[in-house]
Amino acid sequence: MTDDHDGVRDLLAAWAFGALPPAEQRAVPRHLARCESCAAEAEQLRETVRLLDGPPRAGRAEGTVPAGGTPRALTAALRARPGAARVAPHAAAYAASVAGLQALLPEAEGRWSTPVVHDWDVHATVAHLLAADEPLAGRLGVGARVPDAGEDASVDWTDAWNRRTAEVIAQEHARTPEETVADWAAQAAALLAAPEARDPEPAARATTLMGVRLPVADHFVVRAFEAWIHTDDIGRALGLAVPPPPAEHLWRLVRLAVRILGLALGPTAPPVLFAVTGGEEWILGSEAEPVRAELTLDPVDFCLLVGGRHTPAEVPRRAAGDQGAVRNVLERAASLSWL
Incomplete structure (x- = not known):
């Protein structure tokens, strides 16, 4: 358990998703009661989570998606993906893709080992997304959820990408799928709470990720693209139709x-x-x-x-x-x- 400022700050995204163990879950509110800066950041993260979840529905607790629904009900849930009104338009497609995957993943309960793509099962595909969001998260000051041994700057980005994916998948397979999903979702929430997701001015600065130099705003679109593609991969593997992104988001990808x-x-x-x-x-x-x-x-x-x-x-x-x-x-x- 930790109650120091930096330690608690690192826990805020997971706390917002209710993904902390009981001891740390109790430590966060105690710290927030006496730290205004962490309290403000925590509220921003909780609001991001609420936007991703959408409004509570009858019979559904806030922050949850019912498992085992019919394909029609799942399609309706995916089509209802919120655009995260508190983020700028360039990040809305990523917010919607994250919400779409969150709506789908309860359908994987009991089927996490279903083959999806490459040699990944459902669990590994989520672990890949956890690794895939890391480069942008790191540039925006969001700490890695899985410790990284460090990267040789001379290594080609595709080799580094493949190495990090393999490393994270190996580590996540030693954990439960629910823990992997919680870390992926917490990292996504932290990305969407970053100033660059909400303000076009800092998002206009260019940075090189995955071998291409683009404005940060465009890197959010790239993250939306990948999250949607892998949501579709998982849906196909589970025998469920995943609708395409909403039109305004699809055209950003195009x-x-x-x-x-x-x-x-x-x-x-x-x-x-x-x-x-x-x-x-x-x-x-x-x-x-x-x-x-x-x-x-x-x-x-x-x-x-x-x-x-x-x-x-x-x-x-x-x-x-x-x-x-x-x-x-x-x-x-x-x-x-x-x-």
Whole structure:
């Protein structure tokens, strides 16, 4: 048990989720009663948790999601994901993705060892997300939930990413799935309580994570993308349909993916007029040549392609013109996946 200022401050996110053991659960309120700064931070975290949970429903205690519901009830719960009104628009998609996964995970009760993707089961997939959020959390001053041995700066980011995922999964498999979920959720709440999630000004600063330099605001969108993809992975593994992100969030994912795809293709690729159904269109590749082809994808299919869940050969598309140029765009989009 700890009652010192720094020790209690490190416990606040888990306390907000009710995820502390009894001894530490009792220590936090005693400290909050005499520390105004921690009390203010704790209230902000509790408000974030309330926003993620949404309003209590009849027969449901605040902060819980009923397990064993029907697929229709689960779909309704996922579609009702809150946008976390207290966060800025750039972080709302991440808040909704976190809420969506929280709505789904009670369905994994008794099925945590169900294979999901790669060689991960449901428990390991949540552990991966715990590791995957760490780089952004660390840049925003949120401490790692799982001790890290440190990283060699010369190691390629993909190798570091894979190493940390394997390390965290190994450690979390020695704990219960409920403990892993509590730590993942507490870390997500701490991210959403950070100033960068609520104020566009500090979120505008650029930082390099996962080999790409983007504003912090865009890194929140990347986190939303990955959380949704793995929520869909878990849903498929459990035989449950997971709806796509709400439209305003989906388009944030699409626009960021198009920007990164454009950078990956570079200015010399054969130019393709790329459109996403119901949205915008862009010219990808060289601006010095006539357009060689047109390609249209559904927004969800495009995100699944970039997320590594569709292959270039199988993704539904409408295409005309130079098929080599079309194939180049599709293959480069698929190559962006690290999930």
